[in-house]
Amino acid sequence: MGWFESGWGISLIVFLPLVGAVVVLAVPKAQEELQKAVALVFALVTFGLSIVLAIQFDYGASEKIQFGTSREWISAIGSNYTVGVDGISLPLIVLSTFITVLAIVYSWDHWPEPHNPKMFLMLILVLATGMVGTFVALDLILFFVFFEVVLLPMYFMIGIWGDRTEIRIPVIGKVTEMRLYASIKFFLFTLFGSAFMLLGFIALYFRSGPAGDRTFDMVELAARSDLFTGSFAFWVFAALALGFAVKVPIFPFHTWLPDAHTAAPTVGSVLLAAVLLKLGTYAFIRISIPILPQEALNWAPAIGILAVIGIIYASLACLAQTDMKRLIAFSSVGHMGFVMLGIATMTSIGLNAAIIGMVAHGVITGLMFFIAGSMSHRYHTREMSRLGGNQKLMPIMGAMLGLSAMASLGLPGLAGFWGEFMALLAAFTPNAALNAGLFRTLMVIGAVGTVLTAGYLLWMMQKVNFGEPRESWDGVDLHDVDKFEMMAWVPLIVSIIAIGVYPRIVTGATNGAVVELIKNAFGG
């Protein structure tokens, strides 16, 4: 399999979904079954290839870039098509291709209005290319391109298939449909961040050496991290962090998230939560820390504090929600807060926590959004006060919701536990250069946050699942989990339990890479 290792394998995983999108485009509009089949085949083959990647991966050398290649791309500005996989990106690539398959399986029989499966499938596939591309790119410009490509399909998904409830836009006061407001807000927020991120990338390039020896290569830039010092490094870190923070999102840049997640169609919310949020946190680990380690330490307290504010704020916001989907959306802000807390500790445990937290959040919150979507599809409402007694009406779905809520609140034995636990553990002994007192305070506040998290999730369970069903549901056709839902959700449940019981599935890949990263960045 020489060709697979020489970069073709990764490139195939990145671009096969795009080819799939083109093939779907070529299928006549009326042949929906064929469109679905084509999309599923391409997604499955891509997932299969990513599994091959995971099997072939040399876990003994997970800090090394594997399966990589570098081809000339835009020589005029010194940017190359440089891709590769290491232990940090591997779990996220598998996660992305995995969720893509499930999204298509779920879509099989659940089309949001206004229908048009052809375009919906194409968008899912384009999104897959953007997501995986971001995780494998090792050139800043290439990274930027994939990072932005992700925006387009999601913009269309929210805008076309999104929630049509009318709302009044804050501040402006204009009445518009939720989907229109959420889609443009999502786009403008991200674009704002990424415009500055791009300026930061270019600034790094010009500081990376004398003319003729400049580079956008992330690995090379990390090796030259000594060149980036002083106020230059400060501002570049700020510019990059702005771009990443909007995407994560870190408090106070999170306000697009509840709107976008709530407005998006079910599959859109799932993909947003499961994969798109990880692009920002991944970029912190991949770009900010290795290339600007000193500034990362300087900014770490601020990031840690914002992360913890995000945890507490999101928990309190969750307790104030009446809309089930919006509650889950806010819970994402909190979970990403734990991921950022892990990153802010600048330790190998913290980064391991961040990555396992990312993967766990992907499968858990992905499942929760699937269930919330299916429930609102059946009940035609997301108001938790009207949903009571779900457990009696739909026992299997209720049980699955219960399981995902337990996983989300960090029950040991399920996937969500490790990310939270290890992040708090890392905050107890942060990087030697950081103020341990501060981080221990953050740890205590974060621990309070876990209690609040348990609180709002149990509260949600109580409102939605328990109690007696309302009389208004009498005679309404409320069928329990159907076969497509089953096929999409069972793999998620299996992975939640698997990661919970045996976290080495993730840390086995990440640990070597993370330890090396911390060593290179901070010495020792």
Added chain:
Amino acid sequence: MNFDYHALLPEIILASTVMLVLVTDLLPVKKYWAAVVGIIGTSAALVPLLTLTFCDSLDFCEATGARSMFSGTYVVDSFSLVLKGLFLVVALVVLLMSIGYLEGGRFWQGEYYFLLLASVLGAVVMASSRDFISMFVGLELVTGPTFLMAGWRKGDDRSNEAALKYFIIGVISAAILLFGISLVYGVTGQLRFADVAAAIAVRGESPLLTIGVIFTILGFAFKVSAAPFHFWTPDTYEGAPTPVTAYLAVGSKAAGFVGLLTVAYVAFGSTRGLWAGLIWVLAATSMTLGNVVALKQTNIVRMLGYSSIAQGGFMLVPFGALAGADVTPDMLQKAFFATVTYVLIYAAMNLGAFATIIAISNRIKSGEIRALAGLGVYAPGLAGLLAIFFFSLAGIPPVAGWFAKLAMFNSAIGSGSGWGLALAIIAALNAVVAFAYYGKIVKSAWFDAVPDDVSDAMKADTKVAPSLMLALGITFVGTIAFGVFPSLVTGLSEFASSLSSGL
């Protein structure tokens, strides 16, 4: 007087085509034959550009590098080859867009094609001009015919207003430009760019020269519709026939940039301190004003008018960013590279946007953004093209516009000056604002429901004239290819960055 026929062949072919078009109009054939002759002639004029470019590897051709003629006032170098190629391709696409448009309404056709090609000839001449006289003549040849073309919809008041406004502003800007040139001539006693530069180097700067330089630059600022000299743009764009608007927004604007670049780079290269600050201000105001006002527009073409003002601002950024910088020839070259890259990509995507709008308004019989509603449902192909070109204008990868913006940021930050960085930040903020209105078009076409007044006939009418289809195809391929493989365009713009002074 040396007369290099090979080097002048594009101009000779184009000038002959201009005449042939007029003759064709007299013949008893269908009127669109004038356009066909124009297309054939323009394509033929592209051939000598290729042979000149690849002269080194051809047997019959003697490689000479830059070919200088008429005592160094007219130069065929790699820069002029690339820009001439651009103008000819723009002319081809505009011709293709015009055929269906003119056939569909009551228009004079032969004269239109004659004027259009005459204007293109002016642009082609400008790309080679290396003295103020031929530059000015070329520029007037570009603008003169477009005054008439802007008023081509004779029965429409707005078209008349467009032509009149454009004419008055055009004449004023010509006067300002001439005034500036005369002052420069008065101070330096020279007209050839290279001589002007040499004279300035010897004599140093003087208040009179400063005024001359400023007026010359401002004269071009009118032509490229940089704010605050933009106010003719929206009215003219909205009133003129759409293919003419497309030509004004791309061909005529690019010609203005060619003039600005060669004058600033060759003639005033050593007085950068004078013009860089000025261009900095023009760039910042154009971007900001164009974008902010575009937000409020309800008419698509008018919005594209403001968008083109803003895009013009982005094109000026690389040169404005040199303000306060410690400029080396290498940096000047980088700025040049960035602007040429931007112009090339802008030509592809903006012409595409106009071609799509012509195709769409044939169908929906309206130029309002609101009227695009539901297009994604009943005409997904056109709506898809619309999205591609407008995302490109907004600078979202992977369609071409992103690379234009990247090259622009690259040169602004590469200047290493605080002013350059400030301009880059202003540009970054503007790139975000711009999405708000480009996104509005996409939103209207894709997110809004089909309105009730869209008739079934309108839904069923999938006909797009073959010539327009070809124009869409060319611009679509360009926009996608330049975005995914920017090397295609950087190859051209790097080649174009070596500008010969003619001596």
